[in-house]
Amino acid sequence: MKYATAGLAGLVLLAVSACSSGEASMMETRESAEAASGPVSFSALHGWQEDDHAAALAAFRRSCARILELDGAAPLDPKASEARRYGTAADWQEACAAANKVGSGKEAARRYFETWFQPVRIGNASEVSPLFTGYFEPVMKGSLTRHGPYQTPIITFPPEYAAARAAGKELPTRSQIEASLADGRLDAKRLALVWLADPVDAFFLHIQGSGRIHLDNGGVMRLAFSAKNNRPYLAIGKVLIERGEISKDEISMQTIRAWLEAHPAEVKPLLSRNDSYIFFKRLEGAGPDAGPPGAEKVSLTPGRSLAVDRSFHPLGSLLWLDSRYPAPDGSGYRPLRRLMVAQDTGSAIRGEQRGDVFWGATADAAEIAGRMKEPGELIALLPKSLAAR
Numbered sequence: 001m002k003y004a005t006a007g008l009a010g011l012v013l014l015a016v017s018a019c020s021s022g023e024a025s026m027m028e029t030r031e032s033a034e035a036a037s038g039p040v041s042f043s044a045l046h047g048w049q050e051d052d053h054a055a056a057l058a059a060f061r062r063s064c065a066r067i068l069e070l071d072g073a074a075p076l077d078p079k080a081s082e083a084r085r086y087g088t089a090a091d092w093q094e095a096c097a098a099a100n101k102v103g104s105g106k107e108a109a110r111r112y113f114e115t116w117f118q119p120v121r122i123g124n125a126s127e128v129s130p131l132f133t134g135y136f137e138p139v140m141k142g143s144l145t146r147h148g149p150y151q152t153p154i155i156t157f158p159p160e161y162a163a164a165r166a167a168g169k170e171l172p173t174r175s176q177i178e179a180s181l182a183d184g185r186l187d188a189k190r191l192a193l194v195w196l197a198d199p200v201d202a203f204f205l206h207i208q209g210s211g212r213i214h215l216d217n218g219g220v221m222r223l224a225f226s227a228k229n230n231r232p233y234l235a236i237g238k239v240l241i242e243r244g245e246i247s248k249d250e251i252s253m254q255t256i257r258a259w260l261e262a263h264p265a266e267v268k269p270l271l272s273r274n275d276s277y278i279f280f281k282r283l284e285g286a287g288p289d290a291g292p293p294g295a296e297k298v299s300l301t302p303g304r305s306l307a308v309d310r311s312f313h314p315l316g317s318l319l320w321l322d323s324r325y326p327a328p329d330g331s332g333y334r335p336l337r338r339l340m341v342a343q344d345t346g347s348a349i350r351g352e353q354r355g356d357v358f359w360g361a362t363a364d365a366a367e368i369a370g371r372m373k374e375p376g377e378l379i380a381l382l383p384k385s386l387a388a389r
Contacts, residue, residue: 037121037122037123038120038121039118039119039120039121039387040119040120040121040379041119042114042119044119045119045320045322045337045379046322046337047322047335047337047338048320048337049110050337051110051337051338051339052106052338053106053109053110053112053113053339054104054105054106054108054109055301055303055304056109056113056304056318056338056339056340056341057099057102057109057112057113058301058304059301059304059305059341059343060099060318060341061099061100062298062299062301062341062343063096063296063298063315063316063341063343064092064096064097064099064100064316065298066296066297066298066316067089067092067093067096067316068093068096068097070089070093071089072088072089072090072093073088073089073090074088074089075088075089075314076088076089076091076092076314076315076316076317077310077314077315077316077317079310079311079314079315080310080311080312080313080314080315083310083311083312083313083314085120085122085380085382085386086313086314086317086380086382086386087382087383087386091383091385091386092316092383092386094383094385095116095117095383098112098115098116099112113318113339113381116383116384117318117381117382117383117384117387118381118382118383118384118387118388119320119379119380119381120379120380120381120382120387121377121379122352122353122378122379122380123352129375130351130353130354130375130376130377130378131351131353131354131373131374131375132321132323132336132354132355132356132357132372132373132374132375132376133355133356133357133369133372133373133374134325134356134357134358134359134365134368134369134370134372135208135209135307135346135356135357135358135359135369136208136358136359136360136361136362136365136366136368136369136370137208137210137211137212137291137292137360137361137365138201138204138205138208138211138212138361138366139211139212139213139214139361140196140197140198140201140205140211140212140213140214141196141197141198141201141213141214141216142154142194142195142196142197142213142214142215142216142221143194143195143197143215143216143217144194144195144215144217145195146188146189146192146195147195149197149198150195150196150197150216151195151197151199152195152196152197152198152199152201152202153181153188153191153192153194153195153196154192154193154194154195154196154202154205154213154223154280155181155186155188155191155192155193155279155280156191156193156226156279156280156281157226157227157279157281158186158191158279161227161229161279162227170230171229171230171231172229172277173229173231173275173277174229174231174271174272174274174275174276174277175272175275177229177277178272193221193223193280193281193282194213194215194221194223196213199267199268199271200257200260200261200267203236203271204253204257205223205278205280206276206277206278209224209225209278209292209346210222210223210224210225210283210292210293211223212361221282222282222283222292223280223281223282223283224280224281224282224283224292224293225278225279225280225281226278226279226280226281227278227279228276228277228278228279229275229276229277229279231275231276231277232275232276233274233275233276233347233348234273234274234275234276235274235348236256236270236271236273236274237251237256239270239273240256240259245259246259252370252371252373253366253369253370253371254367254370254371276347291305291358291360291361294307294315294343294344294345294358295307295310295315295343295344295345296315296316296342296343296344298343300343300344300358301341301343301358302358302359302360302361302365303338303357303358303359303360304338304339304340304341304358305340305341305343305344305357305358306319306321306340306341306342306343306344306355306356306357306358307342307343307344307345307346307349307355307356307357307358308342308344308345308349308354308355308356309345309349309350309351309352309354310345312351312352313342313352313378313380314342315342315343315344315345316341316342316343317341317342317380317381318339318340318341318342318380318381318382319339319340319341319342319355319378319379319380319381320337320338320339320340320378320379320380320381321336321337321338321339321340321355321357321376321377321378322336322337322376322377322379323336323337323374323375323376323377324336324374324376325357325368325372325374326367326368326371326372327368328363328364328367328368333374336357336374336376339381340355340357343358344356344358352378353376353377353378355378357369357372
C-alpha cells in the first residue's frame with residue numbers, strides 16, 4: 001500500500017528523483033521507449049523466457065476473480081476510465097476465464113500468457129524520468145494496552161471524522177490529530193487498535209499502509225489501511241535532503257531511520273511536517289503467508305504485485321517490468337525482469353512509467369524496498385482481441 005502510499009500504498013517513502021548518476025540513462029530509456037511505442041513480440045521482452053510465469057499467473061488469478069464479477073461494459077478499474085487502451089471488463093473476461101483452466105507449471109503458464117496477450121510498448125512524451133521503487137509490510141513490536149514503552153497509538157477511523165467527511169468537512173492535519181489524542185479530544189484508549197513501542201515505527205507503518213505487529217503477549221496482529229485524512233503528503237526524505245542532513249545519493253529508508261534514531265528530539269517536529277495521516281483496521285482471517293490487501297482489495301503477492309498510477313494503468317492489468325533491484329546483502333544489483341500485476345496504488349506513484357514493487361514482510365523485503373529507486377520500463381500486456389483494434 002499501498003495506501004499511504006496509500007496509499008497507499010504509499011506509499012512511497014522517497015518522493016525524490018533518482019540519483020544524478022542515473023538521470024542520463026533514464027532519459028535514454030524513455031526516449032527509446034517512445035520511439036518504439038506499439039506492439040512488440042514476446043522475444044523483445046528481455047528475460048521473458050526465464051521468468052516464473054506460474055508465479056505471475058497465481059497473482060493474476062486473484063485479480064481475475066474481481067474482473068469476472070464486473071459488468072462487461074464496465075471499465076477494468078473505475079478510477080482508470082481514461083486509460084482507454086485497456087478497454088472494458090469484457091475485453092479481459094474471456095482471458096480471465098481461461099486463466100482458471102491453465103495446468104500447473106511454469107511452461108503451461110507461459111503458453112497461456114503468450115496465447116491470450118500481446119505486449120504493447122507504451123510511451124509518455126511528457127515523462128523522461130521513469131522511476132521504480134519498492135515497499136513492504138513492516139514488522140514491529142506492540143501491545144494491546146498502553147504501558148511501559150508502548151505509548152504510540154495506531155488508531156481506527158474515528159466516527160466523528162467519518163461524520164465530518166460525510167458532511168463535506170476537511171479533516172485535521174497529522175499534528176492536529178496527534179494533539180487531539182494527547183489532550184483527550186480524541187479518546188485514544190477507545191480508538192487505539194494497538195500501542196507501538198517506537199514512534200518511528202508508527203511513522204513507517206503510515207508510509208507503508210500495512211504491517212504485522214508482534215504483541216507483547218505473544219500474538220501477532222495484522223493491520224491494513226482503513227482511511228486517510230486526505231491532507232498533502234510530504235516526503236520526510238526530501239526534507240532531510242533539502243536540509244543537507246542526508247545526500248540525495250544516500251537517501252533510503254535505512255538512512256532516514258538511522259538519522260531519526262540519532263536525533264530523537266527532532267523526530268516529532270520533523271514527522272509533524274507531513275500533514276497526511278493514515279487510519280487502520282485489523283486484518284482478520286488472513287493467514288501468515290497472505291499479503292495485505294492492496295487497493296484492488298486482493299492479497300498482494302511479494303515480487304509480483306505492483307502499485308501504479310491508476311490514471312494510466314487500471315488495477316488488474318498486466319505489466320512487464322524491466323528494471324533492477326538492490327541485492328539485500330549489499331552485493332550490488334540484480335535484474336528485475338518479470339511479469340507484474342497492477343494491484344495497488346499510492347499517493348507518491350505518479351506517471352505512466354512509475355511503479356512501486358511489493359516485496360513482502362521479510363527482513364530482505366525491508367532491505368530491498370528501503371533502497372530501491374531505479375530506472376526501467378513498463379510494457380503493457382493487453383488481451384490480443386483488444387490490442388488488435
